[in-house]
Amino acid sequence: MELSPNRYSLSADVDNELYGPFSARKQAFEEAQEFCRGKGQALSVGAIDLHSRGPHTTAAIVFHRVEPQLPGPAGHACDFCGIGLTSETVPRPQRTRRSSCHRARCRVAWAAPPQGPQALSPSRRRMKKTLFLLLALLLLLLPGCKHRQPAPTDIQVLRQGSLAPADDDTTPVVYVSVRDQSRHVFGLRAEVERLLRAEKYDITDNPSQAGFIIQASVLEAGITDAASAHRMVEGGYGAPSELSGKGATLVLSDILLVQRRVPSDKRPKRFMLQNVGSRNARGSSQMRTGLLAHREFSVDSGVPALFVTLLAREITSPFSTAPQEQAPAQPQDERRP
Incomplete structure (x- = not known):
């Protein structure tokens, strides 16, 4: 109708x-x-x-x-x-x-x-979502650039003083003491003991039975500038240290090596060594070492593993039969005990 x-x-x-x-x-x-x-x-x-x-x-x-x-x-x-x-x-x-x-x-x-x-077709909406996810991933990765593992060529070894080579006449038993005041260097003692065992040295928990005593103290581990790092290393063993500036990463350590005579097991216990200052000590040497990377690496969850490996090699250098890498030319200060 x-x-x-x-x-x-x-x-x-x-x-x-x-x-x-x-x-x-x-x-x-x-x-x-x-x-x-x-x-x-x-x-x-x-x-x-x-x-x-x-x-x-x-x-x-x-x-x-x-x-x-x-x-x-x-x-x-x-x-x-x-x-x-x-x-x-x-x-x-x-x-x-x-x-x-x-x-x-x-x-x-x-x-x-x-x-x-x-306003957007389904394909364009998917493209927009993908771009957003890529941008978010990029923002997450930018701060993580500091977490990139360094290469061996990125780290410079600074030394002040030196450790005396291990005497063949000394009992091949080592007592290792590691103190990490920075709380950012993990697994150092285990790496040192592994290198010593590879050189046919025994490890003991009793310093009285050791022919060698290693005392390593990690003083600093973190961000600093190269000039401050050189000054702290040049200060030598026992000098004060404090990180300042930025642009580089430093692991600073003091290392003491004592070689001593091991008393006979038949002697009374009261004659056995109680500290490194005992008359049984044959000699000691000390060194301050710094591992300097001219880039910033995050140490919040621990320094990169390469720092630990290189520091362990420095500590065990008197016991190593392999040739040691020479550090860049720098002032040396040989200190006698």
Whole structure:
């Protein structure tokens, strides 16, 4: 029924028991759609009313015939008003996937540039998310550059004083004492003992039975500047130390080596060595050493392992049969005990 120019009304009556009360709306829409197709035009729904009378339900639809220009699959409700049904054409590519009916305000909203998450296609949203994750990963890695492990060529060995070579006539038993005042050097004693065992020396926990006593104190481990590092090393064994500045990483240590005569096991215990100052000491030597890297490395979770390895080699240098690497030229101060 034509109510006015290009305005029509159509009714569909269905049996509730056979088809259900909600099938009336669908049947009315399909009949109106078929009518518009016959005219070569698309359907624009104005309103659909449902009326139930006993076992039957009647759906009355008011619609217009329009040119098929707007997107949206047929039969879908309008995403803007939720009432009108959209035309049969597919959604416009590279734009919002929402569909609009032929109401004036809905068409205006549909034609406006999309906002929010709908402004980007799914592929572009995935690309944006990937870029965001890469940026976050980059920000996490930048501070972690300090955690990069140094190369052997990155570390310069500074020495003041020297340790006397191990005497072959001394009992090949070593007592090792390591104190880490910086609390950033881990596993140093274990590495020192490993190197000593590799040189066929025995390790003891009793200094009275040792022919050699090693006392190593890690004074500083952290960020400083190269000039301060050189000054602290040149101060020699026992001199005060304090990290200052930035731009470099330093591990500063004092090393004392005592060689002594081991009393016979048959002598009373009171004659056995109780400290390194005993008359059984044959000689001692001391050295201050600094491992300097001209880059900053984080020491919060411990200095890099290469620092520990090089420091252990410096401590065990008197016992090593392998040739030692020479440190760069620098002032030397040989101190006698």
